Amino acid sequence: MQDIAEQLQAWHAAGRSFAVATVVGVSGSAPRDPGAALAVDADGEAVGSVSGGCVEGAVYELCREAIESGQPVLERFGYSDEDAFAVGLTCGGILDVFVQPIVPGADAGLDAGITYIASGTPVALVRVIEGPTALLGATVAVTADTHHGALSPAGPSTTGALERSAVAEARALLDAGKTAKVTLALDGRPCTPMVSAGMPAGTAASTVTFFVESYVPKPRMLVFGAIDFAAAVVRIGKFLGYRVTVCDARPVFATRRRFPEADEVVVDWPHRYLDAQLAAPERNAGIDGRTVLCVLTHDAKFDIPLLERALRLPVGFVGAMGSRKTHLDRNAKLREVGLTEAEIARLRSPIGLDLGARTPEETAVAVAAEIVASRRGGGCLPLSAGAGPIHHDLERAGGKPAKGRRVA
Template sequence: MLDIAEELNRWVEQGRDFAVATVVAVGGSAPRRPGAALAVDADGTAIGSVSGGCVEGAVYELCRQALEDGESVLERFGYSDDDAFAVGLTCGGIIDILVTPVRVGDRVRPAIAAGLEAAASGGATALARIVTGPADLVGRALVVRRREADENGSRNSAPYDGGFYEGGFGAHPELDRTVAAEAGAFLDAGRTGTLEIGEQGSRCGAPLTVLVESSVPPPRMIVFGAIDFASALVRVGKFLNYRVTVCDARPVFATEARFPEADEIVVEWPHRYLERTEVDARTVLCVLTHDAKFDVPLLRLALRLPVAYVGAMGSRRTHLDRNIRLREVGVTELELARLRSPIGLDLGARTPEETALSIAAEIVADRRGGSGVSLTGAHTPIHHDATSVPTGRIGSVA
């Protein structure tokens, strides 16, 4: 749901009734991942998508029904071998979808509205909803925000270790606190998925399935070296939804005119900028300077940071020489093993745009666990990060 937070937040502000269908889990080759959503308002206006077209019509009708009767429903869709034109996923996957009415006066609306507002404003937030369990709890929600986002909490929020949460499930009070803590962990990792938990907040007892959707600011891509290849990489990075910074010590090259699509341009020695800037486990660092006086102090620091990816441009000869220099300044073999150099996948790239595509492909493969080989003739999964379908009763939940 948080993937369409900006539009849904406007609906809330306008006082519209709507129902939202959210992908809970997928199995096999499904087109959308958990958290993808389709919403329908009382006038029949639809936004978002849950399947890329395969089951949109059926899900649209489920939303209209939920708006009418006020009941949440969990529905499973899969490929029909008997009738290829029946409602189902022709890609052969399975998809579970939770449909929740969000009408003015519904108990779930304040929590969902708080989550939508926070996500729409770019804040880090997690929305937790019960997917399977007792009928009166399905669809109930709470929203989690980090402590630094709201130091004092709002009037309706309650603290947990690491932040605040609003809303609740209306069951055992420990359930709210436990789910808030678990959702906070999902939020810290920028992860969306499901968890299983007992009705009283323990790991035993009647199980509940809870969907946790995380919305976090875009991950960072920092490109060191204001060269023509960097300009192409900035464009690709923005296309992949990174917040892109270009850093170079040479003011004549690091200009807005040369990098109009960059979110930030920094004129500073690369290693000094990296020392003071904020990075996290989703940050990717692309070193395109291939100049030892910049590369060595920069990579010495970069390879010791908890970032997602470190790649460096250069020929194989440059790579070998750079590794010697890095060892001389104390970089260990374990740290060197993290370095992607020469940067990018083997696409035969020559132009800046082709090289940027090669680098981006390696970043995606590294993030998703892909091999980088052609899918033609391969027997590897197309999607490497599929979330398993949760156990429990699937179908109509009154």
């Protein structure tokens, strides 16, 4: 929903009713991740996407129906062997889509959530997508220190334990910047979806499944070394959705004119900049497990003090440019300053996949490809060379394809 938050906030501020269709579950070769959203307002205007085109028309109609009925609905779209031309995903994947009507001012949780998302304030939006009919669509907006909304209009006396547990689970996911389903018993105890699915008919309503969407600032890409290759890495980093900082100790190179697309251009020694970011919590927003560090200086006086710190941080990716000889010399120097073999093994060097790249733009593509592969678990082979799942992160998460289409 984050990518359409600005339009949702505009509709909300104008008092226009709308419906939001959100991908809440995927398996197989589904084209969009959980959290992808399509919204339709009362006039029929649509923004966003849930499938890249496969089922957009059907989801659009579900949104229109939800606006009219005022009722949320969970529907599964997937390939059907019995009717291959029915509305579904020809790629063979499965999408679970939750469609929720929204009337501005009618739900404190949704109102607060939309406002927080549009302002960039970290928030987890917690919505009931399966469970007792009276709770479907109930929404709570959870921040680091408070929450808005309630699971039941009757008040917390009827759902207090459940709400407290849902808020605690959501806050933990928000801290990690993750989006996930959470299933709880009505008394708030953890309960896996598999347990719920195995219950006798009529008893599954004793569990509640929440979809928790964490909205956090964009992940950071820190590019050290204001060289010509850095300009191309900045552009592709922005394309991938990172907030990009360029840092170099040489003021003649680290200029806004050379890097107009960067979010920040900093003149400082790389290791001092990193130390300052970590020392000031208010400036350290976003240096976390999603952060990417691209060290492009290939100069030991810059690289070694920086990498000594970076390789001990719980960031997502640390890569360094340089020849294979530079790489071996750099590793030897890192051992001299006390890094362990396990810490040194975290360094991706020479940075980038072997694409035969020559130009700065080609090199940036190679760097970006390694970052994506590292994040998603890709095998770095041509898709035509394999026969397994395309989406490796879903395979690792235990997603299994299923057949058919249902409405819940």
